[in-house]
Amino acid sequence: MTGNILTLAASTFLETVRDRIFYLVAVFGFVMLASTAILSPLTVGAQGKIMADVGLASMVIIGLLVVIFVGSSMVRKELDKGTIVTILSKPVGRREYLLGKFLGLNLTLVSMLAVMGLVFLLMMFLAPGSFSLRFLGAIYLTFLELTLINAVVVFFSTSVSPILAAVFTLGVFAVGHLSQSIRDFGQLQDGLFQRQVSELVYYLTPNLEVFNLRGAVVHGTPVSAEHLVMATVYCLAWTVLLLVVAGSIFSRKELRGE
């Protein structure tokens, strides 16, 4: 079983590599260089902070683009083209298949974040007085956030079209970063309905602000080990839940029409 999952993950990873997804890393490099060249003269004395801010935000945006664009069509593409039928005609379970695809895309994410992270750390190292190991914590949290978003897109891609899966995932990303604010705002309201709806939104969407310590790290706040552990557990809980539900939906899915 594990062998099948790893084989499918490796194949998915290879597909993204050959689809030239890694060209996006070059975009990241360009953004980093541009931020240094263009913004530095405007931010006297805060060059390192601006670079760190732009660099960490770019990693999230590029990772999000990859997850949404690749993840939303990953399963549907195989259904439409029919590649899935020869795979599932082998002794491969549908949950194994889905998990393999998820892990393959996550492997792509890890690789991209590793390359982008190295470029980022190198740039920070070259900027006088800007380098800090705190950045590693922020990059790790970004990886956790994108892993969770990967699970969200896999969840949607098993039941709706790629476009809807992309839109819904983007929605979860946006609401996930606002859920705490929505809840706080709801508690200030007089109506019971508003308070309950804001509570519902808070509990039905992952709180992605857990993974967003980018601003704090840039301004020198350290990332505690406890926070990293709790964030890891939180990410794993949501990811497992989403993949279990996605696997259940996918197992009941008709993979061929009439």
Next chain:
Amino acid sequence: MIIQAPVKNRTLDRETIGARHAERTGTIPDSPGGDRSNPLAGAPAVIQVGDLWKSFRSGFLKRRIRGIEGVSFSVAKGSVFALLGHNGAGKTTTINCILDLVHPDGGDIKIMGRDYRDPASRARVGYLPERPYFFDHLTGMELLQFYARLLDIPRESRAARIDEVLEMVGMTTFAGRRLKKFSKGMLQRIGLAQAILGDPDLLILDEPMSGLDPIGRREVRELLMELKRVGKTIILSSHIVPDVEMIADSVGILKDGSMAVVKDLNELNPGFSYTGDLALGRTRPHWLPSNNSDLEDGKVRVQVGSVGELRNLLNDCHRESIPLVSLETHRSCLEDLFMEINREAPQNPEVAR
């Protein structure tokens, strides 16, 4: 003149499959009937399909569309079973149910004794879909390596086995080429390669000859004959009757989603018929069969129904120095049956419920 011998030895291959599940009781007809002298008559069923139903929902109003209705058959070890039917008759739906790609509304499928929903039931199954399409970012070799890993073929024997199947399907030369550059026929061949890669006991081939040129069709046919010779069980879906006649031991003809008939081809085929064109002189010999018809240039076409009659005809021609211009062999019983079953146009697949 060489007369094609009307011999197709089915003594060893001949296998009887279950009759149509007419009573719809849910039992599976797995005991072979027909020729009890058949050495394979007691062979266990590799696959048993019993009273299989499947419908689909279609359109905004989710109208129910008929897929298959009460399809039953079983295939014994070492035999070739052909699913024949017009387009939309339910051949591919039946296969998709067997492979758990769609979920039947009712019925039972056992593959080598295992429930079809268990992925392990497909460990000894090879499948070629109707329109094979694979990861086009891979080369032929990489694709087979991918499937070899899914099939858990040991690492040390993987390369040798891949080379072997590439050779079998005539794709050794193109193994290093990306699949996006493959023609339809090449995809069909590489599809066949992945189907036989795990040395499966049961092969399920959905229209294996489609997309192939005449040479390719012949090669695939010969490959299937060879697989049959080494004891593989094959389920073949097709709407090309001559291909089925050449390969299959038994046939199930689907019509509008129902299994109209399940037959052993030997039971079906009482013999061959022959059509010969003779160049006559001025007189018409008295021994000429009564079903003759005149052609141009003084030629006449005669039809005889057995090897004995053919022999007499040739002797008579030889004795009276009448040239035999051409001779054709016909083995059209399956086609006759197929046409008989499909005489009426396919029904509207929409189900009123």
